[in-house]
Amino acid sequence: MADRNDADPVKKPAANDAALLLGVLTLVLATIVSVGLIVRRNVTAAVESGRSVAQAQLVVSDLANLLSDVKDAETGQRGFVITGDRRYLEPYRASLQHIDGHLYSLDRSIAGNARQRRFLAAIAPLVAAKLAELKTVIAARETGGFDPAKDLIVSNRGKNIMDSLRELVNRALRDEEGILRERTAAKAANVRDTIRAVLVGGFLSASTFLLLSIYLRIELVRRLRSEAALRSANTDLLQRTKELTEANADLDAFSSSVAHDLRAPIRHILGFTELFMEDYAPSLDDEARRRLGKVQDGARHMGRLVDDLLNLSKVTRQAAAPAVVSLGPLARDVIEQLKTEAEGRDVDWRLGELFEAKCDATLMRQVFVNLLSNSLKYTRPRRRAVIEIGATTAEGGERAVFVRDNGVGFDMRYADKLFGVFQRLHSEREFEGTGVGLATVDRILRKHGGRIWAHAELGKGATFFFTLEKSTAGKGES
């Protein structure tokens, strides 16, 4: 009967699943949070580097323009020096304004940048010097004419300053451009990183979800399968129950019709042998009467068997109607009923205190009738029969009732046959009986969830114990 492979509906405990789900969700959440943090950091950095790139570009453009404007001023000055035409001073003056503007702009954009400040600190005086030189030359031309101006120019003072300025500015420009390239590359790398982080995070989450959904699907399929197995097992069970119920109903009908049909012939045997003995009394000798008596005995026994068997099957089939019954009064009632049967005999009935139990009163009455009738029967050889009924406690702690008599007892070696159907431990010659009485009692008690057992000593007596409830602690007597 090993089908453990088959869907064991209760395979994975729910706690396991919940923990797994929680773990996976936590992982996914952690991934998303991490990716989020990375992106935030990168974006902040990107924004920052974008700003510094813009700034560098501004500085570069300002420096370039500065230089260009200084050159323009120089050109203006030269033109004026050569022609003496005041119109060449226009571009010169315009440039001066631009130069001021660029210097101001540079000052502002450089702000706290130490490196750039150093450059500006070097460039600004040079620009100032150059402009001062230009101004001097122009003033010389205005007042002294061409030659003094020319002399000043030829002295190369202005040129030297210009050269230094140009060199410095170019250096600054190269520097800035280098920084710019670096920053741009960093920014690109940053973007790549961010994208990569997002992709990895996304991939991880997606694949986790995918795995989870695969797992859940597998679980779902497994659950559905075991549910289907359970359902089919249930259907089988219902089918089996239906079959059993029908079989029981058939048996019911059979046994009742058997009982009915058997009674009539038994009655006829008994009736007609009786009439025969009456009507032909003179022709019958003792032996004839004895034999006819045997015929009647057989028929009577058959009748009792039929009745007992019918009773046994009714007890098995019948649904018990449990109520709280006080066993003491019930036992007393049965004793009274049996007293008429025991008329003429010396019977000491000792009824102790019994208890209340949840049971079917009709069935329990039968238990007492059977047990006490037995006690009466098997104490017949005794001059004084002592039949004792009382309460006790069984091995498993259950409450029990005992029926003790001082009758002929039985051989304990055959005790396990006591409650079998048609099993007897005494011959028909010694004591009449059908061997169904105790089987009936056993069925009744098992129906109540209790049990019956007995102890006896051949020639001394027998004690029958029974309980009406299950043991509260493990197994009692077997």
Added chain:
Amino acid sequence: MTEGIEVLIADDSSSDVELTIRSLRKAKLANRIHVVEDGAQALDFLFCRGIFADRSFKDPPRVVLLDLKMPKVDGIQVLRAVRGDPRTKLIPIVVLTSSKEQRDVVESYDLGVNAYIQKPVEFERFREVVEHIGMFWLVVNEPPPKECFGRETS
């Protein structure tokens, strides 16, 4: 010769019938007994038709001993028919059967039977029971007056 019948026995078992009659006779109780062996004949007798057309409704038996399990028409059907007709409904009927099935007992009383008796298996007892029935219905009991029978309406 079916006038003045005191006991109508409806039973398909000739053996049971014989035992019953013996018991009644032994108790010197019934001289006028008629036996029918199935429900159809019982109804013909009680409703004065068929081969019993010359019977009178005003001459019912003092008691009917009715077996339940009979061929053609069973005891319950006879009971129902007799109790359902004003002309016959007061006739005392005692069910005398092997069955002690709850179902049969309930249904019989439901239909208004006067008594329900399970035939004992032990002959002494059987004899006693039949004597009792006979004593009661033929001697002790006061039967309904003849005018009650054969009326179209009750």
